[in-house]
Amino acid sequence: MPREARRRPKLEGVASAERVLTVLTAFRRGDDALELSEIARRTSLVKSTIMRLCISLEKFDLIERLDDGRYRLGVEAARIGSVYQQSFALEERVVPVLERLAAESLETASFYIRRGNQRLCLFRADSPHPLRMNVRPGDMRPMDNSAIAQVLATFGDRAPSGPRDVRLPIYTSGITDPHVASLAMPIFGTERRLIGALALSGPSSRLTAEQAGHLETRLREAAERLSSELGAQL
Structure with a gap:
């Protein structure tokens, strides 16, 4: 007998988490590293907010800040991608x-x-x-x-x-x-x-x-x- 899909709870998302994910998903196929101004353009977030969010993302190796100030995806993003492919x-x-x-x-x-x-x-x-x-x-x-x-x-x-x-x-x-x-x-x-x-x-x-x-x-x-x-x- 097929298992019934569990209903999703009627809850709101967390705004801060959504901002973090907005920064993370700003990276597109073909990107190497992005200037802070480019991330701001793609996300419509202010630069100071992006910098704070990127500090949190850096702690989890999801984003890496380069010496020239640009940002690129970190090794944890690659690991998650490989997990998805195998999931x-x-x-x-x-x-x-x-x-x-x-x-x-x-x-x-x-x-x-x-x-x-x-x-x-x-x-x-x-x-x-x-x-x-x-x-x-x-x-x-x-x-x-x-x-x-x-x-x-x-x-x-x-x-x-x-x-x-x-x-x-x-x-x-x-x-x-x-x-x-x-x-x-x-x-x-x-x-x-x-x-x-x-x-x-x-x-x-x-x-x-x-x-x-x-x-x-x-x-x-x-x-x-x-x-x-x-x-x-x-």
Whole structure:
């Protein structure tokens, strides 16, 4: 029986805590260190208030004040970020997306990660067709020129803006297997770090280039939603 969600107490937040968090969340992806004036501009707080708040943040290593007076995020902020990344099960996020894609596209949906010179099928939702891919979760495949391998190789560990000359999704046919075609998109997490590849695969006689064109938007939108849920700022 599903557990009922506990109601939130009807309480007000703490103004001082909200000001602290306003300063902390003023930092954006791509920032190195910020001048006091820039933090004031982003938060609409006066400089004297920001300086007092930063003293408290420094005590917890959430912010570091540099010798030139600028501020940057501290090591504790990085630790909290890593805890967040590990605090949810990837399977719980990915598998429902695969199941929806398989049901809507009628092709096999899968999620791959890279392991050295191979790619690992981590999760999969089968096509309802009797003729389909026979790769199972846990199976390894080579890092060849297939769509899935191209996504994993092209985007590497991270892609701050993504390679501009790569058209997504990537479609290939007959690479690993002469009878199999695939359509793949990258999935990113925080700091646009590549997590894996989301793919649709099927017989090349059915998943033709024309059919892949019809499925591109559906796969792209699913990949972008999943990346957003995993912390990517798209």
